[in-house]
Amino acid sequence: MSIDPTSTPAFDAARAIALAHETLDIEAAAVLGLKRHLGHAFVQAVQLMLALRGRVVVMGMGKSGHIGGKVASTLASTGTPAMFVHPAEASHGDLGMIQATDLVLAISNSGESAELNAIVPMIKRLGAPLVAMTAAAQSTLARHADVFLNCSVEKEACPLNLAPTASTTAQLALGDALAVALLDARGFKAEDFARSHPGGALGRKLLTHVSDVMRTGDAVPRVLLNASFSELMREMSAKGLGAAAVLDDAGQLQGIFTDGDLRRLIEKGIDLRSTTAQQVMHPRPSTVSRDALAVVAVQLMELQRITSVLVLDASGQLCGALNSNDLMRAKVI
Numbered sequence: 460m461s462i463d464p465t466s467t468p469a470f471d472a473a474r475a476i477a478l479a480h481e482t483l484d485i486e487a488a489a490v491l492g493l494k495r496h497l498g499h500a501f502v503q504a505v506q507l508m509l510a511l512r513g514r515v516v517v518m519g520m521g522k523s524g525h526i527g528g529k530v531a532s533t534l535a536s537t538g539t540p541a542m543f544v545h546p547a548e549a550s551h552g553d554l555g556m557i558q559a560t561d562l563v564l565a566i567s568n569s570g571e572s573a574e575l576n577a578i579v580p581m582i583k584r585l586g587a588p589l590v591a592m593t594a595a596a597q598s599t600l601a602r603h604a605d606v607f608l609n610c611s612v613e614k615e616a617c618p619l620n621l622a623p624t625a626s627t628t629a630q631l632a633l634g635d636a637l638a639v640a641l642l643d644a645r646g647f648k649a650e651d652f653a654r655s656h657p658g659g660a661l662g663r664k665l666l667t668h669v670s671d672v673m674r675t676g677d678a679v680p681r682v683l684l685n686a687s688f689s690e691l692m693r694e695m696s697a698k699g700l701g702a703a704a705v706l707d708d709a710g711q712l713q714g715i716f717t718d719g720d721l722r723r724l725i726e727k728g729i730d731l732r733s734t735t736a737q738q739v740m741h742p743r744p745s746t747v748s749r750d751a752l753a754v755v756a757v758q759l760m761e762l763q764r765i766t767s768v769l770v771l772d773a774s775g776q777l778c779g780a781l782n783s784n785d786l787m788r789a790k791v792i
Contacts, residue, residue: 482616482624489612489625490632496609497636503606504564504590505640508539513560515541516587518549520574522623523566523630530564530634537642546574554578559586566634567591568610568626570598579603592630608633667753672789673770673779674700681706681777684713684737691716691736700782702767705740712777714740717767746771749778753791756781 508515515534519527527543534541544553557563563582567575570593582589583603591604594611601607610633616624641647680698682691684707695703695716702717716739724731724739731739746769747756756768760783770779786792 478618485614485616486625486628489629492612493610493629493633493636496611500606500608501636501640504608504637505644507562507588507590507606508637508641509644511540511560511562513540513558513562513587515539515564516557516561517541517543517564517566518546518575519566520546520572522627523568523572526627526630526634527564527566529631530566530638533635533638534641537638538645538647539638539641546572546578549578550574554581557582557585557587562588562590564590564592564637565600565604566593566630567598567600568594568623568630570595570600572600576600576603592633594626667789667791668749669747669751669753669756669770669781670749670779672753672785672791673749673781674698674785675779679777679780680704682736683708684735686736688731688734688736688739691739692721700767700780702769702780702782703736704744704769704777704780705736706777710776712744712746712769712771712775713737714742715744715767715769716740717765719765744769748773753786753789757786757792 515531517527517531517534518524524543524545531541531543542556544556549557565575565579570591576599579589579600588606589604590606590608591598591600592608592610593601594609595601596607596609610626610629612625612629614620615622615626678698680694680700680703682694682703682705684705686694686705691703695701695718702715704712705714705716707713714737716736720739720741745759745763745765747759749770749772759768760766767780767782769777770781772778783792
């Protein structure tokens with residue numbers, strides 16, 4: 460199908476910007492307008508969800524369904540087990556996903572979605588609580604709900620006042636308000652959020668431990684106190700850490716020698732050929748526990764301005780080492 464360019468209205472850049480500003484103003488007002496509707500019904504909804512032994516089943520058709528999918532995802536990732544079930548599919552078997560121990564959060568701007576209202580009797584018969592998020596208090600959905608959450612807006616941002624715009628923004632904001640109230644009531648913490656987001660940056664920072672990323676065994680460069688300087692350099696070069704641990708005969712950590720120490724000694728003009736590891740090492744090196752979060756190692760390196768750190772076990776024995784490259788590969792930094 461070809462389009463006649465002469466039939467297309469001339470683009471008005473100033474009008475586009477003006478409409479964008481108006482859209483944002485209308486949608487911002489719609490979200491702020493929800494505050495006057497919040498009260499006992501909102502508290503009831505939160506209390507019902509907190510008391511659930513099952514899940515919050517979010518349902519909605521069309522644009523409300525898209526919002527419902529996001530609301531279910533936000534609830535699930537913040538400590539409230541939830542899933543989205545499409546109302547049309549529910550009429551063809553998916554209603555079996557809903558149990559009496561669940562709660563149904565039905566989203567419909569008009570409250571008269573045929574596919575949604577068709578399954579309301581079955582939901583009521585099942586005994587699952589029904590929370591309606593709609594703009595119409597006298598709608599079929601609102602009248603049959605155990606809790607009615609008013610998400611009405613004065614007008615849509617669409618110039619024709621037809622396309623769901625401000626109304627879907629209000630639904631989304633109200634869903635977020637439920638999720639935030641619930642996570643706070645549950646005492647949900649950053650660590651809990653990380654457990655449901657193990658692949659994200661926060662998850663890696665809060666779930667990755669030093670023991671997960673450190674080098675162990677023969678990969679850890681180490682020499683004894685009386686090792687010659689050439690032995691020390693061979694060990695450092697072979698292991699590629701940029702540092703080597705210095706131990707006494709009993710295997711106790713005594714010090715560390717790093718690439719930075721080498722540069723500083725060369726700058727001083729010291730003849731290193733006859734020195735031992737004990738003579739050139741840096742005593743009392745910075746260490747981190749194997750059980751610590753990897754982000755703690757990052758913080759230590761940044762604070763001490765070092766690129767390598769030795770790892771100790773619970774008994775204080777050297778058990779590993781890591782450097783900034785190891786942490787970067789693990790995407791902790």
